[in-house]
Amino acid sequence: MADVKNVKKVVLAYSGGLDTSVIIPWLKENYGCEVIACTVNLGQPEDFDAIHKKALASGASVAETLDVRKEFIEDYAYKVLQADGRYEGKYLLGTSFARPLIGKCLVDMAKKYGADAICHGATGKGNDQVRFELTIKALAPHMKIIAPWRIWDMKSREDEMKYAEAHGVPIDKYDEKQTDEEKAAQKYPYSMDWNMWHLSHEGDDLENPANAPHKDMYLVTCDPEDAPDKDELVTIEFEKGVPTAVNGKKMDGVELVNTLNAIGARNGIGIDDLVENRLVGMKSRGVYENPCGSILFYAHTELERLCLDRATFHFKEVAAVKYSELVYDGMWFAPLREALQAFADKTSETVTGKVTLRLYKGNIMSHGAESPYSLYNEEFVTFGEDDVYNQADAEGFINLFGLPLTIRALMKEKNAK
Structure with missing residues (x-):
């Protein structure tokens, strides 16, 4: 347990759920400290007013909700998109890059209120504890960190419920005014x-x-x-690797993501089922819903195929593996992630253009792409007659390119005698 004597004020990453609500009286009981509840709005479908009231009712002295949706998309999601960040080729890192932004918000709140420590509700088995704490170490190296799940005696939801009842923490009941979707989500x-x-x-x-x-x-x-038995076409415009418009309408990051989520969702797009390798050494299985991200990554890659030369495209595939691993591991503020981001920014300078995709029952198919920076030159690749490519030049190229193979074959022939 962190040094009890020196912890007077704690900023808690507060979601409004049972775990973080129980943490509030637990912190006060074990540390005798003031608790400041920080809720971060990343566009999740929550009643933030109700969360605010519940934090105060659970014993927090201050409760704030920070709306960082625009920053989340434009400074985090789009950066990962520019770098082609897919962990293990499949996971679009939606939780991974959300955590460093939440961590940054916690640090900002701690500095604003002069807190001694930051507390999170991540378990000791997952990746999120690493992501939160590495962010705090990078931005506030002297800040104390409290992780209740690694030190308290509660082992189950039943233990938490008993503690909540004993300490006056409001326990959610099913409200008749809730929508069917909200009730379903609570019972999930x-x-x-x-x-x-x-x-x-x-x-x-x-x-x-x-x-x-x-x-x-x-x-x-x-x-x-x-999904409907009819396909749907969607056109996305990019400027320097950043999506800027959908079907001809210019949008900021929040509107664009919401728009593509709606389009993708009605066509069954974005379901990823994978077993992934956690940083802490175990494998975990997750199912992800990511309609917007799936559409954007497909379109972005199609545009890169058009605008990047072979060496850059291939090296970016290699760099993306390391970049994705760094983001997954919580190293958002690490020098190497920042350096690879600079590489992604540079290689995105010509990734400008328009991509049309065909969506049909969970599938995404290319339906045409164009760019003023396209490296595709029909005069060179045509199967018809052309005046720009001398096919006889290929013989000399093949002779030189295959010279190592020829020399090795001659050596084997000589030694076989």
Whole structure:
């Protein structure tokens, strides 16, 4: 347990759920400190007024909600997009790059209120504890960190419920005024992380990789079987690797992501089921809903194919693997991630243009791309007659390119005699 004597004021990453609500009286009881609840709005479908009231009712002296949706998309999601960041080739890192922004908000709140420590509700088995704490270490190296799940005696939800009842923490009841969707979300058996970029599902029957995800679990997109029997075309415009318009309409990051989420969701786009390698050494299974991200990554890659030369495109594929690993591991503020981001910024200078995609029952297909910086030259690649490419030049190129193979074959021939 952190030094009790020196902790007088703590900023808590507060979601409004049972875990973080119980943490408030637990901090006050064990540290005798003031608790400041910090809720970060990343576009998750929450009643932030209700969360604010619950934090105060649970014992927080101050409760604030920070709306950072625009920063989340334009300074984090789009940066990952420019760098082609997919962890293990599949996961679009929606939780991974959300955590450093939340951590930054916690540090800002701690500095604003003169707090001695920052507390988070991440468990000791997951990646989020690393992401939060590395961010705090990078931005406020002297700040104390409290992680209750690693030190308290509570081992289950039942233990937390008992503690909540004993300490006057409001326990959510099903309100008749709630929508069916809100009730379904509350009764959900899965551990979820929800923001405007994605929704992740873990736990319950998903802990067995042999169990297929079932269609009634999806809260953002729809099962591809239930999508319309007609395709839909969507056109995305990019400037320097950053999406700027959908179907001809210019949009900021928040509107663009919400628009593409709606388009993708109705076509069953963005379901990713994967077993991933956690930083802490174990494998975990998750199902992700990411309609907007899936569309943007597909379109962005198509435009890069058009605008980047072979060597740059291939090296960017290699760099993206390391970049994704750094983001997944919570190293957002590390020098190497920042250096690779500079590389992504540089290689994005010509990734400007328009991509049209065809969406149909969970599938994304190319439907044409154009760019003023296109390196595709029809005069050179045509199968018809041309005046710019001398096919006889290929013989000398092949002779030189294959020279190492020729020399090796001659050596083997000589030694075989």
